[in-house]
Amino acid sequence: MSIGEVLAQLRVDFPDVTISKLRFLEAEGLVEPQRTASGYRKYSWDDVARLRFVLTAQRDQYLPLRVIREQLAGWEASGEFPERSRPALVAVGPDGELPGREAGHESGQVRLGRSELVSRSGIDEATLGELERLGLVVSDPPGWYDGDALIIASAVAGLSAYGFQPRHLRGYRTAADREVGLFAQLVTPLVRQSDPAARARAAETARELVALSQQLHAALVRVGLRSTLGR
Structure with a gap:
């Protein structure tokens, strides 16, 4: 199949996938289509299965490319056909959940x-107003909120059951801003390039940095609580 035919196949389940995305995954070594004498890409059904595996792992389980690459290497070693295999979830939460993800949607696409x-998160109007005042929740455009706002508000609702108040969460905003500054230094040079592949690489880099940061934060908190729990 040509890259256009592969794109048509994948867009049934992954409507946001683009040719630039497929080229980026090739550049990262996650798929290796054959080339014709004139240089055109030709994909096999195995290549399409690999791409489905990668896109599913990113969309449903928010896995970084490093982890996906390791899972594909394991598939190749075992000879298991990828269409029958599912990406293994890398758990970072105490119950095996992977936070920071609005189920079934990219957070930026939720409106x-x-x-x-208020109704979906479980907070009240007063709490939402306080979260906005502290900069923890932002509406963009004014009056509309994305999936990340829902994740934040839902987490605040859960924490409030243990006595947390919005003012206790200022440190989270400060820590997040520090990470944003660090990560921006890595992805900004890619975003400024006119090459679509570079922009795709910037998005994937940001995705991996967020996932790794979540894992690091969760592990550090668990380690810090061990002495309190007597473990």
Whole structure:
């Protein structure tokens, strides 16, 4: 199949995939289509299966490319056909969940009104106003909220059950801003390039940095609590 035919196959389940994305995954060594004498890419059904594996792992389980690459290497070693294999979830939460992900959607694609955000997250209007005042939740455009706002508000609702108040969470905002500054230094040079592949690499780099940061934070908190728990 040509790259256009592969794109048509994948867009049934992954409507946001682009040719630039497929080229980026090739550049990262996750798929290696054959080339014709004139240089055109030709994909096999095995290549399409690999791409489905990668895209599923990113969309549903938010795995970094490093982990996906390791899982594909394991598949190759075992000879298991990828269409029958599912990406293994890398658990970072105490119950095996992977936070920071709005189920079934990219967070930036979710669009919620103010009342819907309140009802779905479990917080009240006063708490939402306080979160906005502290810069923990931002509406963009004004009056509309994305999936990340829902994740933040839902987490705050859960923490409030243990006595946390929005003012206790200022440190989270400060720590996140520090990480954003560090990560921006890595991805900004790629974003400024006109090459679409470089922009795709910037998005994937940001995705991996976020996933690794979540794992690091969760592990550090668990380690810090061991003495308190007597473990």
